[in-house]
Amino acid sequence: MLEINKIRENKESIISLLKVRNKDFSQLIQDALSQDELRRKSQFTLDQELSEMNQISKKIGELFKEGKQEEAIVLKNKTVLLKESTKKLKEQLLSSEIAIKEILCQIPNVPNAIVPAGNSEEQNEVIQTFGKEPNLFDGAVPHWELAKKYNLIDFELGVKITGAGFPVYTGKGAQLQRALINFFLNEAISNNYQEVIPPLLVNADSGYATGQLPDKEGQMYFMQEDQLYLIPTAEVPITNIFRDVILNENDFPVKRVGYTPCFRREAGSYGKDVRGLNRLHQFDKVEIVQISHPEKSYAILDEMVAHVKALLEKLGLPSRVLKLCGGDLGFTACLTYDFEVFSAAQDKWLEVSSVSNFETYQSNRLKLRFKSKNEKNQLVHTLNGSALALPRIMAALLENNQTEKGITIPEVLVPYTGFNIISNVE
RNA sequence: AGAGAGGUGGCCGAGUGGUUUAAGGCGCACGCUUGGAAAGCGUGUUAGCGCGAAAGUGUUACGAGGGUUCGAAUCCCUUCCUCUCUACCA
Numbered sequence: 001m002l003e004i005n006k007i008r009e010n011k012e013s014i015i016s017l018l019k020v021r022n023k024d025f026s027q028l029i030q031d032a033l034s035q036d037e038l039r040r041k042s043q044f045t046l047d048q049e050l051s052e053m054n055q056i057s058k059k060i061g062e063l064f065k066e067g068k069q070e071e072a073i074v075l076k077n078k079t080v081l082l083k084e085s086t087k088k089l090k091e092q093l094l095s096s097e098i099a100i101k102e103i104l105c106q107i108p109n110v111p112n113a114i115v116p117a118g119n120s121e122e123q124n125e126v127i128q129t130f131g132k133e134p135n136l137f138d139g140a141v142p143h144w145e146l147a148k149k150y151n152l153i154d155f156e157l158g159v160k161i162t163g164a165g166f167p168v169y170t171g172k173g174a175q176l177q178r179a180l181i182n183f184f185l186n187e188a189i190s191n192n193y194q195e196v197i198p199p200l201l202v203n204a205d206s207g208y209a210t211g212q213l214p215d216k217e218g219q220m221y222f223m224q225e226d227q228l229y230l231i232p233t234a235e236v237p238i239t240n241i242f243r244d245v246i247l248n249e250n251d252f253p254v255k256r257v258g259y260t261p262c263f264r265r266e267a268g269s270y271g272k273d274v275r276g277l278n279r280l281h282q283f284d285k286v287e288i289v290q291i292s293h294p295e296k297s298y299a300i301l302d303e304m305v306a307h308v309k310a311l312l313e314k315l316g317l318p319s320r321v322l323k324l325c326g327g328d329l330g331f332t333a334c335l336t337y338d339f340e341v342f343s344a345a346q347d348k349w350l351e352v353s354s355v356s357n358f359e360t361y362q363s364n365r366l367k368l369r370f371k372s373k374n375e376k377n378q379l380v381h382t383l384n385g386s387a388l389a390l391p392r393i394m395a396a397l398l399e400n401n402q403t404e405k406g407i408t409i410p411e412v413l414v415p416y417t418g419f420n421i422i423s424n425v426e
Numbered sequence: 427a428g429a430g431a432g433g434u435g436g437c438c439g440a441g442u443g444g445u446u447u448a449a450g451g452c453g454c455a456c457g458c459u460u461g462g463a464a465a466g467c468g469u470g471u472u473a474g475c476g477c478g479a480a481a482g483u484g485u486u487a488c489g490a491g492g493g494u495u496c497g498a499a500u501c502c503c504u505u506c507c508u509c510u511c512u513a514c515c516a
Contacts, residue, residue, distance in 0.1 A: 043476050047485045054485090057497040061444035072496080079496045246473085367474090377473080 001104045001211075001364050003379070004036050017110045020326030022119045025107055032103040039096040046089040053082055105214060109361040111326055112335040118325030124338065125325065130309070131318035134344050134400045142345045143395040144276035146402060147173065150422050153277070153394075165266070165274075165281035172422050176397075176409070177284065179416035180390055181259050184286035184311065188387060191307055193257035193288055198237035200260060201228040206240040209365045211332035211358075221263050230263035234287035235384045239362060242291060246377060247370040253300065254291035257387070259284065277391035278350065284390040290383045291368065294360070297381035298335075301357045304385045305337050308353050311388055314412045317396050318342040320349065334359045341392065345399035350392040355385030 007014055007029060018025045056075055063072040116125050147153035152173025158166040169177050189195060207213035207229050212220060221230040231237055238258050247254070262285050266274075277283075288307065292300045305321065312319040324336040339353035360379040363369070369377040401408045406423025414420045 040476065043485080047476060050486085051484055053496080058444075060496050064444075076496045083496080369473095 001101070001361060002107055002110065003360060003364050004032060004100060004104065007032060008036065014110050017113065018108070020111050020115050020117050021108060021329065022327050028103055028107055032100055032107070035096045035099045035103065039093060039100065042089050042093040042096060046086060046093055049082055049086045049089065053079060053086065056082075108329075108331040109334050109358065111329055112357075114323070115329060115335060116323065116325045119327035121325075121328045123325040124322040124328055127321050127323050127337075129318075129320040130313065131316065131342075133318045133342055136344050136400075136402065137404055139404075140345050140399070140402055142276065143343075143398040146398045146407065147276070150407065150424060152176070152398070152422070155276070163281070165279070167277070167280065172417075172419065173394075175417055175419075176413075176422070177390060177394065179413050180393060181284060181286060182416050183413055184387055185257060185259055187311055187314075188257035188286065188288055188307070191255075193255040196238055196241070196256050196258045198231075198234060198241070198258055198260065200231055200237075200263075201226075202231055202236050202240065203228060206236055206243070209243050210236050210239050210362050211365065212236060215331050218267055219265050221265060231260060232264050233262050233386075234258040234260040234285065235289060238287065238289045239366065239382055239384065242368045243366045245366075245368055247291070247368070247380065249293070249370055249372055251370070252291070252293050253296070256289045257286060258289075259286045261285075262389075277395045280391055286387050286390075288385050288387045291363075292381045292383060293370070294378070294381050297357050297359065297383060301335065301337075301355065301383055304355050304383060304387075308339055308355060308385060308387050312339065312341065312352075315393070315397065315410050317393070317400065318344075319352075330354075330356065332356075332358050332361050334361070339388075341396040343392070343396045343399050345402070346395075350396060352388050352392045352396075353386040356383060358382045358384075 002014070011029060011033065015026045015029055056079055060072045060075050063069075063075070116123065118124065141149075144153075144155070147155075150173075151171055152169065154168045154170055157168040158164075161168065185195060201223065204213060204227065207220070212229075212232060216232070220232050222228075223230070237260075238256050241256070242254070261282055263282050264280075266279060266281060288304060290300050290304065309319075309321065319339055319341045322338045322340065324330075324333075324338055329336055333356040336354055336356040338351055339355075340349035340351050342348075343350050359381050362382045363379040366382075368380050368382070370380050371377055397410070398407055401410070406421045409417055409420045409422070411420075
């Protein structure tokens, strides 16, 4: 959520930066500002009247003590009108506060000035490409066929147990999956991230604080009975560790990493892109989260991008980095870099990571601040990124590393898997 | 899940309707004292919002939300959480 004070101070530049999202938010912003004016007026009058009330009450107490009942009663009568008036003012104050919040929830984060214009993913800007595309032998097949051939993933079994989008990993498929998770966690730990294992269900407060609610309500699985949401990403519970927290300046940088399964309803996304591991309802992901001093957040974003890049390089996957354009930028982000790996057998790019700076958009809701030495407490910047999402990495690994003899395991993973090839020979 | 006891500042802890302007203690910061330190003494030490150029000042918050009252940490209702015992279980 944007800060109303900042909107008041930088109205014009906020409106113009938001234009890159291909939508005009000037009306909403104007509405928020008028509500804000109303709010401040109400509060000013209310505070004055409450102050008067407090004084009268104090006096009544004193009069009773001195036994001056009659004078006290006169004063009591005087409060009747005041009381009515404060009640109305309180309602007005509350309703403008609610109105402001409602409006602010509809306004996405202000894109960074370097976010390119564009209204679809085609206009995302490729900023670097690395890794070598493999030369596959004749007869190379997509990962869903490999999964079947080598008994790595059983999609039909998942359908029986749960439904589409809930695959069962078996044998070496399961072992490879676990190896990847451990590899990603260890790489993060060696970059000074602290590991956490958070809850997989969160309450509505947490959903609101990181911005999944109300924006993506329909995308999360919801448990009616206990009013809990299954997490769509570890970002939610990990970032919410810091809800209502005031950090000290020397706590920075805060770096957390967590592996969790992620659950997404993916309502409305059916068709060609959902084949195999490309889009699932349940998938594994290792997520990195940083909480940063406002002045350092863009340097930290670069650091996180470098971290993700190194993972893909170590796995030897042909990849590229995109800077998302305004039309593809998430609701809560200022700047996002996506990583895609090239899936040779499908001949397409698959998104495996998204690294974003949210500046104060989340911390405003989280009420996550830090004590700075001489100034007033101020909001921190939050950032997060996938490092990495498993299914498409698995897909790309299987497809790109297939040989006539079997699927070779990247060297860095061998200590984790305990085998260096998946073949049918055994 | 059933019964009971609780939830007060950074921490401990007093407070059952009116100087609570939240006692007292611990911790922390600064100052005095000292050759230096400790002790001692003094001062300060929550957050949000509003008004103000600033100094400052008003208001709100005692788990959360409602209610009673001129006035609520204190009384009433709802709800969340913690602890103890019982039950169940991994």
